[in-house]
Amino acid sequence: MLAAGIMLEDCTLENGPLMVVPASHKGPVYDHHQGGSFVGGIRASLLGDVLDRAVPLTAPAGSISIRHVRTLHGSSANRSKANRPLLLFNYVAVDAFPVFNSFEWEEFNSRILRGEPTFEPRLQPVPVRVPNPTPKPKDGNATGSLFTLQEGMEEPLYQEAAT
Numbered sequence: 001m002l003a004a005g006i007m008l009e010d011c012t013l014e015n016g017p018l019m020v021v022p023a024s025h026k027g028p029v030y031d032h033h034q035g036g037s038f039v040g041g042i043r044a045s046l047l048g049d050v051l052d053r054a055v056p057l058t059a060p061a062g063s064i065s066i067r068h069v070r071t072l073h074g075s076s077a078n079r080s081k082a083n084r085p086l087l088l089f090n091y092v093a094v095d096a097f098p099v100f101n102s103f104e105w106e107e108f109n110s111r112i113l114r115g116e117p118t119f120e121p122r123l124q125p126v127p128v129r130v131p132n133p134t135p136k137p138k139d140g141n142a143t144g145s146l147f148t149l150q151e152g153m154e155e156p157l158y159q160e161a162a163t
Contacts, residue, residue: 003068004064004065004089004090005066005087007065009061010059011061012058014080015082016075016076016077017058018075018086019054019055019056019073021050021051021054025068029127031043034154038130038131038133038134039149040150042072043155044155044156045155050072091113094112094114094117095120096122
């Protein structure tokens with residue numbers, strides 16, 4: 001399983017690039033839940049000195065990044081006036097089915113780039129945490145945005161300095 005990102009504009013240290021911790025995909029799966037709900041982020045206190053190994057993915061527009069989907073990653077706020085759009089694609093083997101939520105069989109198979117649909121998933125003994133349940137939105141309308149889920153996090157990795 002891998003994630004490929006295409007930087008649509010220059011990505012610099014000032015505009016909060018994606019940061020990754022090399023080889024972290026081989027380590028523990030950190031808890032992304034708070035208050036019984038999936039919030040899409042990890043409490044800063046759970047990471048210890050892991051972030052000291054984080055590497056910023058800075059590069060000019062048109063560059064690509066490729067990482068294992070379990071690689072510990074995140075970014076700080078954009079402190080510049082420039083955008084930092086990143087187009088992300090996730091690639092999995094044809095027999096790597098989603099383990100959460102439901103999915104449309106025909107739609108899932110329509111995305112196959114190579115190989116044939118199968119009813120037999122390949123199972124490996126790897127740690128997994130299911131990203132459910134998600135918090136109930138106050139207005140009843142789910143946005144599907146990871147950033148919205150992270151707004152209510154306790155102990156976020158990045159906090160705006162008080163002005």
